[in-house]
Amino acid sequence: MTVLLDLEGVAAYYGAIQALNGIDIQVMEGEIVTLIGANGAGKSTTLMTICGSPQARSGRIMYAGEDITNRPTHQIMRMGISQSPEGRRIFPRMTVLENLQMGAAFGDPAHFDADLEEVFSLFPRLKERIAQRGGTLSGGEQQMLAIGRALMSRPRLLLLDEPSLGIAPMLVRQIFAAIKEINAAKGVTILLVEQNAFHALRLAHRGYVLVNGAIQMSGTGSELLARPEIRAAYLEGGAV
Amino acid sequence: MEYFLQQLINGVTLGSIYGLIAIGYTMVYGIIGMINFAHGDIFMIGAFSGLIVIVGLGALGLGSAGGLIVVAIIGAMIVAAAYGWALERIAYRPLRGSFRLAALISAIGMSILLQNYVQLAQGARVKPLQPMIEGGFVLMQKGDFTVNLSYLQIIIVGTTIALMTGFSLLIAKTSIGRSQRACEQDMKMAALLGLDVNRTISLTFMMGAALAAVAGMMFLIYYGVIDFFIGFLVGIKAFTAAVLGGIGSLPGAMLGGLLIGLIETFWSGYFTVEYKDVAAFAILVLVLIFRPTGLLGRPEVEKV
Ligand SMILES: Nc1ncnc2c1ncn2[C@@H]1O[C@H](COP(=O)(O)OP(=O)(O)O)[C@@H](O)[C@H]1O
Ligand SMILES: [Mg+2]
Numbered sequence: 076m077t078v079l080l081d082l083e084g085v086a087a088y089y090g091a092i093q094a095l096n097g098i099d100i101q102v103m104e105g106e107i108v109t110l111i112g113a114n115g116a117g118k119s120t121t122l123m124t125i126c127g128s129p130q131a132r133s134g135r136i137m138y139a140g141e142d143i144t145n146r147p148t149h150q151i152m153r154m155g156i157s158q159s160p161e162g163r164r165i166f167p168r169m170t171v172l173e174n175l176q177m178g179a180a181f182g183d184p185a186h187f188d189a190d191l192e193e194v195f196s197l198f199p200r201l202k203e204r205i206a207q208r209g210g211t212l213s214g215g216e217q218q219m220l221a222i223g224r225a226l227m228s229r230p231r232l233l234l235l236d237e238p239s240l241g242i243a244p245m246l247v248r249q250i251f252a253a254i255k256e257i258n259a260a261k262g263v264t265i266l267l268v269e270q271n272a273f274h275a276l277r278l279a280h281r282g283y284v285l286v287n288g289a290i291q292m293s294g295t296g297s298e299l300l301a302r303p304e305i306r307a308a309y310l311e312g313g314a315v
Numbered sequence: 316m317e318y319f320l321q322q323l324i325n326g327v328t329l330g331s332i333y334g335l336i337a338i339g340y341t342m343v344y345g346i347i348g349m350i351n352f353a354h355g356d357i358f359m360i361g362a363f364s365g366l367i368v369i370v371g372l373g374a375l376g377l378g379s380a381g382g383l384i385v386v387a388i389i390g391a392m393i394v395a396a397a398y399g400w401a402l403e404r405i406a407y408r409p410l411r412g413s414f415r416l417a418a419l420i421s422a423i424g425m426s427i428l429l430q431n432y433v434q435l436a437q438g439a440r441v442k443p444l445q446p447m448i449e450g451g452f453v454l455m456q457k458g459d460f461t462v463n464l465s466y467l468q469i470i471i472v473g474t475t476i477a478l479m480t481g482f483s484l485l486i487a488k489t490s491i492g493r494s495q496r497a498c499e500q501d502m503k504m505a506a507l508l509g510l511d512v513n514r515t516i517s518l519t520f521m522m523g524a525a526l527a528a529v530a531g532m533m534f535l536i537y538y539g540v541i542d543f544f545i546g547f548l549v550g551i552k553a554f555t556a557a558v559l560g561g562i563g564s565l566p567g568a569m570l571g572g573l574l575i576g577l578i579e580t581f582w583s584g585y586f587t588v589e590y591k592d593v594a595a596f597a598i599l600v601l602v603l604i605f606r607p608t609g610l611l612g613r614p615e616v617e618k619v
Contacts, residue, residue: 126507128506128507148506148507149506149510149511152507152509153509160507164504166496167500169493169497173493177505178508180493180494181509224508228508228509
């Protein structure tokens with residue numbers, strides 16, 4: 076297996092505040108890797124730092140054998156990395172179709188129709204709402220749209236930030252099933268950030284536990300699920 | 316009735332000019348949330364560039380009036396777009412993310428700079444231009460009073476309608492327009508989709524400047540005189556138009572331009588010409604007090 080994404084000692088700051096404290100993460104081609112941790116641990120910052128916003132202040136980020144540490148965000152995102160960010164960030168005054176077109180802005184236009192159909196077969200709900208404005212969708216629909224939009228560029232690496240947050244349990248199951256399918260059927264490598272550790276660890280091949288901007292533990296999904304300290308901190312009493 | 320009709324024709328013509336300039340204010344505000352107070356001076360630069368082309372080519376004895384005007388408009392749009400681009404690069408981009416007042420002060424500074432630069436380069440005296448398009452229709456006659464619709468007015472309003480239609484389609488239907496709307500709605504997300512946000516912002520400045528240059532050419536040919544200071548008053552009125560229509564809204568800028576042109580013309584026609592500028596500013600104050608989102612603007616609530 077080849078390493079697709081490699082973070083080595085990455086530190087990131089917001090102004091003077093340090094949010095990431097030299098973290099190491101490796102994602103192999105074809106894997107689902109999850110990053111779990113409490114609110115404020117630095118999970119979203121990790122995904123955003125991979126995308127160059129904020130830029131890492133020290134350490135190195137390698138993607139597909141290239142050093143992307145100091146590249147501007149738009150260049151990184153044209154290398155086959157996509158993100159469905161925290162809060163979904165759907166363009167509120169654009170239709171579902173326009174949001175998806177934005178996702179495909181730098182892809183080959185010849186792929187557009189086929190990719191659109193694939194997104195619709197993954198999330199049929201979006202097809203029904205194709206002309207509806209993004210801002211008027213429900214939270215679950217927005218999440219589907221955010222993932223669909225991220226897929227429209229045919230990513231090699233998909234970064235997902237808390238896709239289950241604030242969504243009805245039935246839709247959560249549907250979204251996790253879709254994530255599994257994106258990985259298994261399309262071969263897209265996935266780095267999944269979740270507070271819903273139980274679901275995430277069951278789905279992922281491997282996981283990392285982030286505490287206060289540092290990696291505290293890592294292992295396969297089942298290993299981490301079996302660790303008593305993980306159960307105590309992230310599972311018991313937590314949402315399932 | 317005749318008098319009213321004449322004022323209406325004049326008002327729509329003036330409103331076309333304001334509307335074209337107002338688009339630049341509203342687009343820049345939409346995308347980076349700042350008032351580009353030097354935009355009126357870009358309009359002035361456009362008028363001067365057009366005049367230089369007309370005088371220069373005219374002196375060489377080249378071209379018909381129509382051909383000269385077309386070449387001058389294209390030249391003015393290119394020059395103004397270059398100024399718009401440079402303005403953003405030099406005066407606004409370095410201050411992006413800084414406190415809001417910084418960009419505003421920089422804009423006012425650039426406005427003064429451009430005025431003084433043109434005053435130095437071109438002199439302070441007004442620059443006349445011979446009428447280039449004469450004649451028109453007499454729509455109505457009653458006693459000595461005739462209602463005229465000049466060819467020039469038809470061209471100005473027709474060009475404006477064509478430009479505004481084309482521009483609205485560009486924003487609504489093309490990928491360039493979609494990128495601009497994406498940046499306007501969520502710049503960070505636009506970058507996460509691979510969009511070069513800086514390029515989109517530059518493009519927005521250049522488009523607004525090119526439209527202002529067309530307005531500058533119209534102003535030049537319609538009134539026949541320009542000076543380095545025209546951008547100030549016309550700029551503030553176009554800004555008022557953008558606020559009246561709802562700053563950030565493209566149809567709002569067009570509607571606001573039309574309304575300000577009509578209000579100003581009817582005010583001078585029925586009340587007093589001396590206070591015609593007061594009308595526009597009174598409206599600016601009233602809108603800001605009673606309806607800061609303007610006629611077609613949307614309330615600033617859905618920002619995440
Ligand atoms: N834009 C920001 N400006 C300043 N501090 C921030 C910003 N975003 C996040 N932080 C801080 O960085 C730390 C990590 O945040 P985040 O990455 O969002 O955590 P998580 O996604 O794990 O909940 C937190 O202490 C948070 O307050
Ligand atoms: Mg987060």
